[in-house]
Amino acid sequence: MDGAELAKIQKVRIIRNDQREGLMRSRVRGSDAATAPVLTFLDSHCESNQHWLEPMLERVAEDKTRVVCPIIDVISMDTFQYIGASADLRGGFDWNLVFRWEYLSSDEKRKRQKDPTQIIKTPMIAGGLFMIDKSYFDELGKYDMAMDIWGGENLEISFRTWQCGGSLEIVPCSRVGHVFRKQHPYTFPGGSGNVFARNTRRAAEVWMDDYKKYYYSAVPLAKSVNFGKQGYKCLDTLGHRVEGTVGLYTCHGTGGNQEWSMTKDKLIKHSELCLTLPEPRPGTSLVLAPCQNSDLQKWVRTEGERLVMAEGLNLCVDSLQEKGVGLVVEGCDKAVLTQRWSFIANKS
Ligand SMILES: [Mn+2]
Structure with missing residues (x-):
């Protein structure tokens, strides 16, 4: 090579x-x-x-x-x-x-x-x-x-x-x-x-x-060339419910399965469910679970707010294997493009 x-x-x-x-x-x-x-x-x-x-x-x-x-x-x-x-x-x-x-x-x-x-x-x-x-x-x-x-x-x-x-x-x-x-x-x-x-x-x-x-x-x-956010993908429940994984889908900007909020308690919530890390180990798929304020439901934004890190753990949300096992956590590395996230404010 x-x-x-x-x-x-x-x-x-x-x-x-x-x-x-x-x-x-x-x-x-x-x-x-x-x-x-x-x-x-x-x-x-x-x-x-x-x-x-x-x-x-x-x-x-x-x-x-x-x-x-x-x-x-x-x-x-x-x-x-x-x-x-x-x-x-x-x-x-x-x-x-x-x-x-x-x-x-x-x-x-x-x-x-x-x-x-x-x-x-x-x-x-x-x-x-x-x-x-x-x-x-x-x-x-x-x-x-x-x-x-x-x-x-x-x-x-x-x-x-x-x-x-x-x-x-x-x-x-x-x-x-x-x-x-x-x-x-x-x-x-x-x-x-x-x-x-x-x-x-x-x-x-x-x-x-x-x-x-x-x-x-x-x-x-050039006026008809798509140049905007439609190229991006958004965090999406893909219609899954409790214990289901989450993945990515083309951003549609109309909420629904792509509506998430980050709370003061560091939870990432979709309706009554929270983004949850079942085990604090690299490669673990994230799932939706009822919000319990548990340590494995707390997330912080780091490295210029581009990474989403499990609080107290050097594990970050990663989309590399999204098509197979959904979003997982991996060792945080700001140079890894599949760990970069931006938060887009809700229009409403
Ligand atoms: Mn050249």
């Missing part, structure tokens, strides 16, 4: 997802596991040039709100030949919100001729290669975790950065080669067009305010 080979390299640690998560959730997982103060994201099909790291590190060390990229040189997909790219480009987009390179103005080019080491301010990053201060990445809220596979996330992180007071720049003294491919060597569940449109629509809805109308007029089909 490639991963096993890579793991032999000093300082390399391989983290493998249990299921396909896509670029955004995978990078966030890597980021959460990282211990260094600065994160560098590189696509797998990159080859860094000499002294590529230092010029970017300097910019971030001076000001942690800078999100910086190298100049992305081209590695030929056919011959692996390394071809230097122009330094007179920056990132941009059309109203269809597809990333594109754009030429610097002649004014900016003149300035760069005097000093070719000058950084290039850019409104957008290509997304595959960049460096960001880890605490700043956390502060910004990382990526949109509900985006799938790939696409649109570079636009989203760019909007996020400069609308939250940061800046984006290309550091011309840093060069990294990247294999630009003609097509994706993998499939997109739901079709690449739909995934891209959904991700992009999420970015537009969050960051563009009134300007999103230009996107919708450039891409009218």
Whole structure:
């Protein structure tokens, strides 16, 4: 396995997802596991040039709100030949919100001729290669975790950065080669067009305010792409009663089997029944039982309120085996995506 080979390299640690998560959730997982103060994201099909790291590190060390990229040189997909790219480009987009390179103005080019080491301010990053201060990445809220596979996330992180007071720049003294491919060597569940449109629509809805109308007029089909909470699943009794397990079902927002409340006594209640842990052991399925205020019915939210932990036990609600045995508890680990929960306030 490639991963096993890579793991032999000093300082390399391989983290493998249990299921396909896509670029955004995978990078966030890597980021959460990282211990260094600065994160560098590189696509797998990159080859860094000499002294590529230092010029970017300097910019971030001076000001942690800078999100910086190298100049992305081209590695030929056919011959692996390394071809230097122009330094007179920056990132941009059309109203269809597809990333594109754009030429610097002649004014900016003149300035760069005097000093070719000058950084290039850019409104957008290509997304595959960049460096960001880890605490700043956390502060910004990382990526949109509900985006799938790939696409649109570079636009989203760019909007996020400069609308939250940061800046984006290309550091011309840093060069990294990247294999630009003609097509994706993998499939997109739901079709690449739909995934891209959904991700992009999420970015537009969050960051563009009134300007999103230009996107919708450039891409009218985007209006019919499902971009919201319907992708999420909610805690559901699945119609089970006392001693029955609980599982997940597409969120419908109309209460019923998905109506739960967390009480001051730390109970998670559905009507008169409580979410109950029959035994304090990992792998145990949760069941519905009459509320008795027992210790195995008490839950606390932890790790930024994302985990739901059995009080006093290092056991958290986990949905990984939901399809087989319903929700279970497992050893708490905030990096495990199937242990992450959000509480959505009831509309009524
Ligand atoms: Mn790439």
